[in-house]
Amino acid sequence: MDEDLFLGFDLSTQQIKAVVINEELELVVESNVEFDVDTAEYGTKKGVFTNVELNEVYAPVAMWLKALDILLNKLKHSGLDFAKIKCISGAGQQHGSVYWSKEAASLLSSLNPAETLESQLAPAAFSHDMSPNWQDHSTTEECDFLENKVGGPMRAAEVTGSRFHHRFTGPQILRFRRQHPDRYLATARISLVSNFFASLWLGTFAPFDRSDVCGMNLWDISDEKWDEDLVKYVAGDSEAEKEELLNKLGHVEPDGGKSLGLISDYFVKRFGFSKDCSIVSVTGDNPSTILALPLRPLDVIVSFGTSTTLLISTPVYKPSPSYHLFTHPTSKGLYMGMLCYCNGSLAREQIRDGLNTAQNYSGSDPWELFNASVENTPCLGSFDTSKSKLGIYFPLPEIIPDCKSGTWRFLTDDTGELTDATDASWNIPLDDARAILESQNLSMRLRAEPMLSPSGQPHRVYVVGGGSKNLSFCKLLGQILGPADGVYRLELSNACALGSAYKALWSLRRKKILNEDSFESFDDFLADRWNESSMISKVDQGYQPEIWHRYGSVLNAFSKAEDLAINSSK
Structure with missing residues (x-):
């Protein structure tokens, strides 16, 4: 042709x-x-x-x-x-x-x-x-x-x-x-x-x-x-x-x-x-990855890969030592926020393998017991909303926060005070399956909220990477980040290279806006050509007010837990 x-x-x-x-x-x-x-x-x-x-x-x-x-x-x-x-x-x-x-x-x-x-x-x-x-x-x-x-x-x-x-x-x-x-x-x-x-x-x-x-x-x-x-x-x-x-x-x-x-x-x-x-x-x-789809302001991409990465398109320049802000690659007035964690799949797989060993699992799906434990364990490990379990799992030294390797388990209550969990209060390794996902997602929410002003919620969350096929991962991500329009799996391979190809097309075909010294935005250009039904699929409803606020109530305690982990490893 x-x-x-x-x-x-x-x-x-x-x-x-x-x-x-x-x-x-x-x-x-x-x-x-x-x-x-x-x-x-x-x-x-x-x-x-x-x-x-x-x-x-x-x-x-x-x-x-x-x-x-x-x-x-x-x-x-x-x-x-x-x-x-x-x-x-x-x-x-x-x-x-x-x-x-x-x-x-x-x-x-x-x-x-x-x-x-x-x-x-x-x-x-x-x-x-x-x-x-x-x-x-x-x-x-x-x-x-x-x-x-x-x-x-x-x-x-x-x-x-x-x-x-x-x-x-x-x-x-x-x-x-x-x-x-x-x-x-x-x-x-x-x-x-x-x-x-x-x-x-x-x-x-x-x-x-x-x-x-x-x-x-x-x-x-x-x-x-x-x-x-x-x-x-x-x-x-x-x-x-x-x-x-x-x-x-x-x-x-x-x-x-x-x-x-x-x-x-x-x-x-x-x-x-x-x-x-x-x-x-x-x-x-x-x-380039955020150019692989028409990512609107306050949309988020979460990559469940070897590392866990969160990318945000945001109009808010609110810098912090806890995350990265970059100028948006194509759009003036927008920024790209980024969180990058070393302990992504490694931490999840370590708990998965420990659970399979403890249960003598011999089935074909290595995530079967892990996912069942996530689903069967209540929010924050307790049906009593005044009590919560918080865990931190770093098989490798972590970037966010800057912390040496280790595992820490805590109990907290309505006051936000922390106590070290005992073996009697924490069902290891069953409670760890939900706790590792909660830990990783709470860390992302804690740091992403300033970039998601004023509500602290994303509009949509797109998931990519190998872990995006795990519905338990996606469901808990939706509960904690609370995207107003749900969680979507991005059905793309080579998203980074594809974003570059889209940018090349936009560069050559973008239209100049009448009476202005500017061009149509990359997102508008791409959205006009984007076939959403073939590119993404909705995998979770996202925002559920009661559970989202429950997780929000422990953010300060979780931040204190990170500080204790950092100080204990010095």
């Missing part, structure tokens, strides 16, 4: 994925490359190298170059006509940084289509051959230094949308400068994974994306500019060093739908792309 096509990529931790859609949002082709399998010669495990002694996690940049070449060849062999692709966008794993050499600009602009990206750019185009990964925890000293400089975690959140975190790029750049001063001096440009990827497509350095730049702890979200004090602290505390780092960073594109330019001749000659193919800014993987 002679139709225009739109390409979206997702350069994630373990693989690179691509989806191609047409103007009706129909999937034309998709493909992926797994780093550990398809680029096995690099020797990564789950896409990264890990230095346990130094808490470092990083990935070889050259591996990504090779993977992109493999992926494009896979798409070509599938019969995809690259000449039909009119626009390309993408997503990159957030917070990772790439350090370009002083030869990089020349190399990018003069690529030979007869040779691979890997052979021409690696290692010469990079002053550092590795990219720190979002799982990296090596920057404790740098985070403490920056937090002291700026005046504490709340001040950092007010300016940058987040307190200082190990994985955020500002602390990572500071550590790179301290650990590798010669390589830092040899660096001409610093990119995130997102605009590194865009730079490859353009054949020149791409600007930062308006949303992904917020994951650096360097960008002043309210004033929409680099915070020069923070840049100065990272650069070395002199005006000259600050200016040097500002030059290495470059600028940020404020329009998430603006074309950054046309595709590099390298891809035109090597793969047959049209020379008129446009490149749109590449954002982070989480911002």
Whole structure:
């Protein structure tokens, strides 16, 4: 068929994925490359190298170059006509940084289509051959230094949308400068994974994306500019060093739908792309995920995956050290709120396995006993509404809150006072099944409510990830978060790459609003083409006033329980 096509990529931790859609949002082709399998010669495990002694996690940049070449060849062999692709966008794993050499600009602009990206750019185009990964925890000293400089975690959140975190790029750049001063001096440009990827497509350095730049702890979200004090602290505390780092960073594109330019001749000659193919800014993987559906203000996405992640589209900029706020990737006046927990499926599965072992379960569904216990255990573990059971389960050290691993069980009453639960008061492991879900959902509600002003409730909750197929998970999520219009399962695979493809389509086809210097919003554009009945299914009614208020009554006690867990683990 002679139709225009739109390409979206997702350069994630373990693989690179691509989806191609047409103007009706129909999937034309998709493909992926797994780093550990398809680029096995690099020797990564789950896409990264890990230095346990130094808490470092990083990935070889050259591996990504090779993977992109493999992926494009896979798409070509599938019969995809690259000449039909009119626009390309993408997503990159957030917070990772790439350090370009002083030869990089020349190399990018003069690529030979007869040779691979890997052979021409690696290692010469990079002053550092590795990219720190979002799982990296090596920057404790740098985070403490920056937090002291700026005046504490709340001040950092007010300016940058987040307190200082190990994985955020500002602390990572500071550590790179301290650990590798010669390589830092040899660096001409610093990119995130997102605009590194865009730079490859353009054949020149791409600007930062308006949303992904917020994951650096360097960008002043309210004033929409680099915070020069923070840049100065990272650069070395002199005006000259600050200016040097500002030059290495470059600028940020404020329009998430603006074309950054046309595709590099390298891809035109090597793969047959049209020379008129446009490149749109590449954002982070989480911002791209919220573009996979027309997410309205006060809608929420919860991902039940290896980690548990909550994403909110909100008009409220109310920063806190407890969560992240980013500029919305496409819409001015909106923000993306994010909560990310290490202990997602691991904590749930640990309790599930303990329950199955205790009951000598031998059935085919490993969640059968767990789900039955959730359904048969009353709200907060008690039919007496004046008494409640609260548990905290961290098999791994947690990000939110910042707490070491451990398990804590408490009892509380109407006064909100906490006492340690005894074996006689807590039926282990049966009570733990409901308590782990309540614990994870209460933590999300506690932190999401300020972003959901004034009611504290979301409009809709969309669930994704492997756990979204478990109705017990969805039902309890609906009871605790209380979405006014219910809980919906999003029936999509590769949501992140798909969001990028949707953004590419919007960029090229969005209409200018009459008598205004603006374009139709991404959400309105997508909603006009979105076939809701085929994309989502309602799995829970959501808001039930009595039970929602019951859970609300223990939020203060739950916050105290977290504080006790934090203090007991120090």
